[in-house]
Amino acid sequence: MNDLFALLGIQSWKPLLTALVLLTSGDSAAAALGTAALSAGALWCGALLGGTLLGRFRSVDLAVQALAVAALAGTLAAALIIPDARAYWQPVLEALIKSAGLPQVDGLPPGWLGTVASLMHGVIGASLFSTLILALMLGLWLDRATADPEGADGAWRRQFLELRLGLVLSLVAGIAALALLAGFVTVGGSALLVLGTGFAAQGLAIVHWTADHRAWPRIWPLALYGPLLLGAPPAGLLVLALAIAGLVDNGLSLRRRRSNVV
Numbered sequence: 001m002n003d004l005f006a007l008l009g010i011q012s013w014k015p016l017l018t019a020l021v022l023l024t025s026g027d028s029a030a031a032a033l034g035t036a037a038l039s040a041g042a043l044w045c046g047a048l049l050g051g052t053l054l055g056r057f058r059s060v061d062l063a064v065q066a067l068a069v070a071a072l073a074g075t076l077a078a079a080l081i082i083p084d085a086r087a088y089w090q091p092v093l094e095a096l097i098k099s100a101g102l103p104q105v106d107g108l109p110p111g112w113l114g115t116v117a118s119l120m121h122g123v124i125g126a127s128l129f130s131t132l133i134l135a136l137m138l139g140l141w142l143d144r145a146t147a148d149p150e151g152a153d154g155a156w157r158r159q160f161l162e163l164r165l166g167l168v169l170s171l172v173a174g175i176a177a178l179a180l181l182a183g184f185v186t187v188g189g190s191a192l193l194v195l196g197t198g199f200a201a202q203g204l205a206i207v208h209w210t211a212d213h214r215a216w217p218r219i220w221p222l223a224l225y226g227p228l229l230l231g232a233p234p235a236g237l238l239v240l241a242l243a244i245a246g247l248v249d250n251g252l253s254l255r256r257r258r259s260n261v262v
Contacts, residue, residue: 039124039128042074042128043128043131043132045070046067046070046071046128046129046132047132047135049063049066049067049070050063050064050066050067050132050135050136051063051136051139053066054136054139054140059159060136060140060159060160060163061159061162061163061164061165061166063136064133064136064163064165064198064201065165065166065169065198067129067132067133067136067198068129068165068169068194068195068198069169071125071126071128071129071132071194071197072125072172072191072194072195074125074128075121075122075124075125075190075191075194076187076191078121078124078125079121079186079187079190082121083186085117085118085119085120085121085186085190086114086117086118086186088117088120089116089117089118089120090113090114090117092117093113093116093117093120094113097113115185118185118186118189119185119186119189119190119193121186121190122186122189122190122191122192122193122194123190123193125190125193125194126193126194126196126197129194129197129198130197130201133197133198133201137160140157140159140160141157160205160208161205161208161209161212161255162205162209162255163201163202163205164202164249164250165195165198165199165202165246165250166250167250167251169195169198169250170247170250170251172191172195173191173192173195173196173199173247176188176189176191176192176195177192179191180192196239196240196243197243198246199242199243199244199245199246199247200239200242200243200246201242201246202242202245202246202249202250203241203242203243203244203245203246203249204242204246205246206245206246206249206254206255207224207242207245209255210255213255224238
C-alpha cells in the first residue's frame, strides 16, 4: 500500500489543490473559474493516473484502487482546507436551487440541505471517481482488440469481471464509518461516499460475473439498469445494494465457481 501512495505522488498535489480551492472561495467569475479548473484538473490527473497504471501494470484492480485513494486524498485535503463544509456549501446550494427555478429552499425537508452541504466534499469526490471509473471501462472496451486480439471475451474484460478493491480499503471504510458515528460527518461521510462508489463498481462487476457464469439471457441488464431511470430513490437503493455486495465480496469472495459451492 505504501508503494501505491508513492505512485500517486499525493504530496506534490497539495500546492496545486490549495491554489485551486482558494480560487473557489472568491466571488462570481473567480469562483466559477476555480471550480471549473479544479474539476477539470482532477479529471485529467485522474485519467492520466488510471491510464498510466493500467498500461504499465496491466491491472484493473490497481488502477481502480489508485483512483479510490486519490479521490480519498482529494476529499480529505478539501476537508482540511475547508473544514466547515456546511457553512461553505449551503449558500452555494441555495443559490443553485433558486437560479435553477426549483422549489424554494424553505419547502425542503428540515436539515436536508445542511446535511447535503456537509457531505459536498464527498459528493464531488464520488462524482469525479465514478466518472473516472466509467472512463477506465470505456478505455478497456475501446482497447479490447489490442489487449486480446484472439479472444472475443478478452483478458481485460475478465479483469473487470473480477474487480476487487481489497481488504485495505474495506478497513478504511470501517474507519470512516466509525468517524461518522463519532460525529465527524464531513470527513467520515465524505470518505464513505467515495469508497461506496468504488464498492458499487465492484458490486456491478459481481453481477456481470454472475451473469456470464450462469449464462443469463441477454435481456438481463434491463433489470439491473432499469431502476436507474426511475428516479433517485430506486437508483440510490440499487447503488447501496451494489456497494454492500462489493464490500462483502472483499471478505467472503462471492464470485466462486459452482464446484466450489457446498
